Amino acid sequence: MMNIKYRYKDDELSFIPSLTLPSNSLSFAFKRQLTPSDKFSYRYHFDTNYWSAVYKQKASKHVKWKAGYGSDERLGWASVWVGDAGGKTKEAPLKTKVQLMIKVPQNNIRNSTVVFRVKKRWDF
Numbered sequence: 001m002m003n004i005k006y007r008y009k010d011d012e013l014s015f016i017p018s019l020t021l022p023s024n025s026l027s028f029a030f031k032r033q034l035t036p037s038d039k040f041s042y043r044y045h046f047d048t049n050y051w052s053a054v055y056k057q058k059a060s061k062h063v064k065w066k067a068g069y070g071s072d073e074r075l076g077w078a079s080v081w082v083g084d085a086g087g088k089t090k091e092a093p094l095k096t097k098v099q100l101m102i103k104v105p106q107n108n109i110r111n112s113t114v115v116f117r118v119k120k121r122w123d124f
Contacts, residue, residue, distance in 0.1 A: 001020065001021070001022070001023075002020070002021045002022075003018060003019070003020050003021075004018065004019045004020075004021070005017070005018045005019075006018075011033070012032060012033045013030075013031070013032055013033070014029070014030070014031040014032075015028065015029070015030055015031075016028060016029040016030075016031075023047070024047075025045065025046075025047045026045075026046040026047065027043065027044060027045040027046060027047075028043070028044055029041065029042070029043045030042045030043075037057055037058040037059075038055070038056070038057050038058075039055070039056045039057075040053070040054070040055050040056075041053065041054045041055075041056075042054075048072070049071075050070075050071050050072040051070075051071050052068060052069065052070040052071065052072075053068055053069055054066060054067070054068035055067050055068065062082060062083060063080070063081070063082055064080075064081045065078070065079065065080045065081070066078070066079050066081070067079075073105075074105060074106040074107055075103055075104070075105050075106065076103075076104045076106065077101060077102065077103045077104065078101070078102055079099050079100065079101035079102075079115075080099070080100050080101075081097055081098070081099050082097065082098045082099075083096050083097030083098055083119075096118065096119065096120045097118075097119045098116075098117070098118050098119075099115070099116070099117040099118075099119070100114070100115075100116055101114070101115040101116075101117070102114050102115075103115065
C-alpha cells in the first residue's frame with residue numbers, strides 16, 4: 001500500500017490531496033487558521049463519501065477545546081483539554097494533559113458517552 005500526498009501550505013491555509021494505491025482511494029484535507037487561537041479542519045474521502053470536520057480553539061496556554069463531526073460513524077463530539085500544550089521536553093519533564101469528551105451519536109442521542117482521558121509524560 002502506498003499513499004501519495006501533496007501539501008500546499010501558507011500561513012493560514014493547508015490543502016492536502018492524497019491518493020492511496022492500489023485502491024485508487026482519493027481524499028483531501030483542508031485546514032484553515034482563522035485566528036491565532038482558532039483552527040478549522042475538513043477531510044473528505046471520494047470513494048466512500050465520508051467526511052469529517054473539526055473546530056479547535058485555544059482558550060489559553062493551558063486550555064483547549066475541540067468540537068467535530070464524523071460522517072462515517074455519524075458521531076458528533078466535543079472535548080476540553082487542560083494542560084500545558086507548549087514547551088520543549090526539557091522544560092516540561094512531567095507534562096500532563098487531561099481530556100473530558102462527550103460523544104453523541106446522530107441516530108440515538110440517548111447512547112451518548114462521556115470519556116475521561118489522562119495523558120502523562122515522564123522524561124528521564
